[in-house]
Amino acid sequence: MTTDLEIKEINNNKGSTEKARLEYNGTVVELPVVEGTEQEKAVDISNLRADTGLITLDNGYMNTGSCQSDITFIDGEKGILRYRGIDIEALAERSTFVEVCYLLIYGELPTKEQMDDFSEGLTRHSLLHEDMIHFFAGYPSTAHPMAILSSMTCSLAAYYNDASSSPTEAQINLDVIRILSKLRTIASFSYKKSIGQPLIYPNNKLTYCANIMNMMFAVPSEEYYIDDEIVKVMNQLLILHADHEQNCSTSTVRMVQSSGASIYACMSAGISALWGPLHGGANQAVLEMLQQIHDSGENYKSFLTKVKDKKSSIKLMGFGHRVYKNFDPRAKILRKACDRVLDKLGISDPLLEIAKGLEEEALKDPYFVERKLYPNVDFYSGIIYSALGIPVNMFTVMFALGRLPGWLAHWKEQNEFDKKKICRPRQVYTGYNERLYVPLRDRN
Numbered sequence: 001m002t003t004d005l006e007i008k009e010i011n012n013n014k015g016s017t018e019k020a021r022l023e024y025n026g027t028v029v030e031l032p033v034v035e036g037t038e039q040e041k042a043v044d045i046s047n048l049r050a051d052t053g054l055i056t057l058d059n060g061y062m063n064t065g066s067c068q069s070d071i072t073f074i075d076g077e078k079g080i081l082r083y084r085g086i087d088i089e090a091l092a093e094r095s096t097f098v099e100v101c102y103l104l105i106y107g108e109l110p111t112k113e114q115m116d117d118f119s120e121g122l123t124r125h126s127l128l129h130e131d132m133i134h135f136f137a138g139y140p141s142t143a144h145p146m147a148i149l150s151s152m153t154c155s156l157a158a159y160y161n162d163a164s165s166s167p168t169e170a171q172i173n174l175d176v177i178r179i180l181s182k183l184r185t186i187a188s189f190s191y192k193k194s195i196g197q198p199l200i201y202p203n204n205k206l207t208y209c210a211n212i213m214n215m216m217f218a219v220p221s222e223e224y225y226i227d228d229e230i231v232k233v234m235n236q237l238l239i240l241h242a243d244h245e246q247n248c249s250t251s252t253v254r255m256v257q258s259s260g261a262s263i264y265a266c267m268s269a270g271i272s273a274l275w276g277p278l279h280g281g282a283n284q285a286v287l288e289m290l291q292q293i294h295d296s297g298e299n300y301k302s303f304l305t306k307v308k309d310k311k312s313s314i315k316l317m318g319f320g321h322r323v324y325k326n327f328d329p330r331a332k333i334l335r336k337a338c339d340r341v342l343d344k345l346g347i348s349d350p351l352l353e354i355a356k357g358l359e360e361e362a363l364k365d366p367y368f369v370e371r372k373l374y375p376n377v378d379f380y381s382g383i384i385y386s387a388l389g390i391p392v393n394m395f396t397v398m399f400a401l402g403r404l405p406g407w408l409a410h411w412k413e414q415n416e417f418d419k420k421k422i423c424r425p426r427q428v429y430t431g432y433n434e435r436l437y438v439p440l441r442d443r444n
């Protein structure tokens with residue numbers, strides 16, 4: 001009796017969906033093969049346990065699709081990224097962050113009327129409940145702004161408890177607007193708190209990104225000049241971070257949404273997941289890595305030697321990606337933007353030269369080439385944030401502001417899915433078999 005699991009050839013029955021035959025313990029099951037609009041294929045194992053008693057095991061979900069989604073397409077081998085079918089290069093060059101928010105969340109580029117309504121909503125909902133301002137007094141000035149953003153976002157549920165577990169469409173649209181607009185205010189306030197400056201409230205005359213710059217960098221004692229070029233760069237940075245299919249933080253948002261939790265709790269969970277240095281926290285880790293190389297005067301070739309030494313556990317932060325095994329298209333755009341922004345601002349940042357040197361060296365080093373490790377979105381973004389005057393501990397907050405429309409789009413897509421179920425993975429138990437309780441007196 002065979003106990004080996006054999007996946008038979010995919011039986012391509014013409015005229016009907018493909019099947020994958022699986023033979024185990026003398027049982028043969030045919031599993032449907034699902035094909036996406038970009039010809040990606042997946043074996044649907046929804047009935048696997050019922051049919052065979054087996055579950056699957058997939059560390060880090062490297063091979064496991066959690067859902068079908070219409071929002072973002074990534075081709076990791078070709079370095080393609082599209083939001084609702086539109087290439088990231090076109091959106092980064094020609095769109096605005098608010099327009100990309102609308103595209104991701106509602107699925108289409110907005111008409112002028114839709115754009116005006118959406119922008120008006122963002123303007124009208126930028127203020128926090130005044131009681132929330134007192135929360136900032138409770139945080140130490142050294143608090144990481146991601147801790148503030150995550151907790152303040154969840155606290156919004158205390159003020160907007162109309163966010164029920166089965167919200168109406170109007171309610172969802174209002175919560176989408178509140179989150180996109182108020183988190184920008186919370187982020188800016190947390191920065192002002194950290195530098196002991198007075199809070200600068202949103203200005204309804206300013207556009208979305210101009211308001212971020214104003215709330216972060218204006219002071220009550222003088223006029224703050226907003227450079228349109230810099231606002232365009234801010235738009236581009238947020239567009240490039242807006243969505244990235246089932247990454248760690250987006251999957252977290254979908255997981256929390258599946259229990260029916262408040263949309264504010266889902267966003268707060270996404271922010272917390274993003275904070276990790278292997279995910280959105282990498283942009284901060286990249287700058288700290290470049291600064292450390294610069295301050296130590298270490299030759300970046302010797303730094304890469306340490307990275308390649310498994311005993312060192314040092315990683316080249318900003319390099320590598322679970323999906324991209326080619327250039328991350330966002331990194332290519334950001335590398336060009338670095339030169340443009342620093343040139344415009346008349347800044348020559350030695351950290352940019354170190355980053356370019358590390359990239360050049362790594363891209364011809366067999367260790368990185370064999371593992372298909374390329375610069376990702378975090379490798380260059382921090383250099384631009386720094387040039388804009390944004391401090392390192394705010395980098396991941398900027399990533400979170402950019403990723404909000406993606407989280408909201410996935411939240412909405414899952415909420416509207418007519419077969420949605422609470423996400424509850426299985427496991428393979430490897431602990432003790434049954435054993436008896438031992439009273440304390442008998443334990444040695």
Ligand code: SDX
Nearest residue numbers: 244247278279280282315316317318319320321322371376
């Ligand atoms: C983001 O998922 C997304 O889409 C995320 C994101 C988004 O927009 O949401 O794109 C944003 O999070 C980008 C990634 C930012 N993180 C970093 O830059 C941190 C550094 N990168 C790595 O930690 C790593 O590359 C990951 C976490 C990004 C991906 O890890 P994987 O897919 O689990 O791959 P792995 O860790 O198993 O690495 C495979 C091999 C290993 O070597 P071997 O055991 O085979 O010898 O490559 C090595 C790793 O040691 N490796 C690295 C490396 N990344 C992988 N070695 C040195 N430096 C690195 N950066």
